[in-house]
Amino acid sequence: MDIGEYSDQHTTISFEDITSAAYKIRSGINLTECSKSHLSDMTGMDIYLKKDFLQNTGSFKERGARYALLMLSKEKREKGIIAASLGNHAQAISYHGLQLNIPVTVVMPRIAPIMKIQKCRELKANVIIEGNDMAEARKLAIELAEQEGLTYINGYDHPHIIAGQGTIALEILEQVDQIDAIVVPTGGGGLLAGVIVAIKALSSKIKIIGVESDRCASFSKALECGQPIETKIEGTLADGLAVPMVGYNAWALAKDNVDKMVTVQEEWIAVAILRLVEMEKCIVEGAGACGLAAILAGQLDEFKGKRVVLILSGGNIDTTILGRCLERGLAADGRLVKFKATVSDRPGGISELCKLIGNIGVSIKDVIHERAWVTSDVFSVEVKVVCETRDYAHSLELRELIFANYKKVKFEDLRCIKHRKPDITSLLDEN
Template structure:
């Protein structure tokens, strides 16, 4: 098991490539939660994730002969970019095995550092199995994303930077997937400030580490499904579980709906782009998964920002619907000239902006002479939407609201 000295040594090593990411007070989040909340913004790290710290520290700790063979890694994206950048720094070849479902932005990010990308498997664990075999066949050094003490030491350097900015916080919230990040942070925290609580946050769609923490023994799951792809780990590592059981105070779960809310909250309120795995700590805060005294000083770690743009657009669209800033209606009209114009005139008078419209006169459940009009509207809140629906009812329209 590593010590604080190993993390301090790692901090010296990674200083060559790692940015000391911003640490700042979050007034809006503090007001919302009742805590004194600070954000450690590893989403703004080089490569867009904390993973660079552990990957670089591991490769830097290898001998010249080990590095010369080249490295292989398995990753959903962030560890991959960390390994690729570190390999580029040392001038060695790198092959990264990524799940076939990996977002394009992460694949392109890895390739931009000159690494070879191999897509294999439908999740991290399947990609991992392929990568281990690939490394053996090609006599290359395998860099594990979390179950490695030098990787854990690299991730722990975040704690040193937190304590440089915030003396003795009451709690630090850390995303949990494979457990390398929280292992390194928790070890450092308990060595520097034992009274500070370390609370892990995992996705309910990938609960292996939470189940293992509660049972105090490794428990694997049969599958994972979460928008937080960076922490979508199916199996529990005995290596990281040992650290977690010794140094972590608690692990809580958040679901995809809560994670999506946190992503949108950070985008709107904090002007930060954060991926699903990086947003889970804020999801735990805004959905009251943490029980601490009012006014407690809490550090929320935003571990990464490499979110797929397509996923972000879906989250924004759903968020607008949930917050009553957008609504979708299917209105039944008499299919004759002027009917659509009359409907749009009513919506115009209601100050509802039409952003999408479709016209269907062939659906089998329509009466002859009728048509369905699907309409997307920008609205100004719940009361505005109620006014629009009341107005349509007053004019005799039949309609359904889509959710």
């Protein structure tokens, strides 16, 4: 078991540890850009995006992974390491293990994305698919480490991992002047702890904001209980943050110095992913989009008019999940509309409906007919239509038009997320 994992003792990480890590990993880590965002005008903040999804394996995890590997003794390097991960840590440790000629075994739960599993195999790692969740995968990894003499490297709580993750803060300070706040996606807490140690050593004025999905709010739960505590994890778009218990080292380093913790709802994460694709041309996974989600949801309005850095921590999102996120983002944004209408089944009936919709510039994405269960008359057909509109106001215009021209109409809820407190259901489980 690695140092401090859920023990009564924790390992202190200093600013010097982070500067040492920055020096040692610089030859193997990309210096990712931190540029001003087109989202600044929309949000009323001066937003900068730290694009760490541009690392070789698509996430910030490479920083800690490389430093942890470099700090191994010659004997431990030759024997090899083992890790448990849903994906990003596994990819990072596999990539840098290959670069440094260190044997790597990764234990990944059965729920891990297929893309990430395949990538680890391509990087020559010994991949073991076992366990229904991260807790079970981690337990097996620790057992194998003891049995085979491997070094177990926790993906978010190992001291060298935390120090490596903190190097992102040093880069941000060099790239952006007069920062008011840095928003940090938070799962196990390693990135948050590293950023806090680095930033607070140099500037007490910069606020550090941790952000989680409300479906995996383990750090917020720890703050509430006064210690790391097992937290129920539900399916979330931010799967990279789905850690049931924050690391003890990370918790001890961050708990007294994090300025605010925010939990965001799934719909806002979907909208944030959509905004980043549309306005920044950035493909970011749910975990990386959480900071923007908090801003779009109005949970960081105290920073209006101020300079805020968002860490886009990862971009490893399956293409099927990305498509689903974009559609659900459009729906939450009031731009994807579904309705049913009973129209004439005589020649031209559906054509008239389509022409009516097209005349106001609405795009039809899908049309489904239903004849057998229509009870009004044999000359009618029920049509289910999915449309894409410009914005919420355009959707309202469509709704009024359809109701004005057809008697039997049923619209799905058109209340845009910006105009309501949503009744959240699982975005991942819906068809």
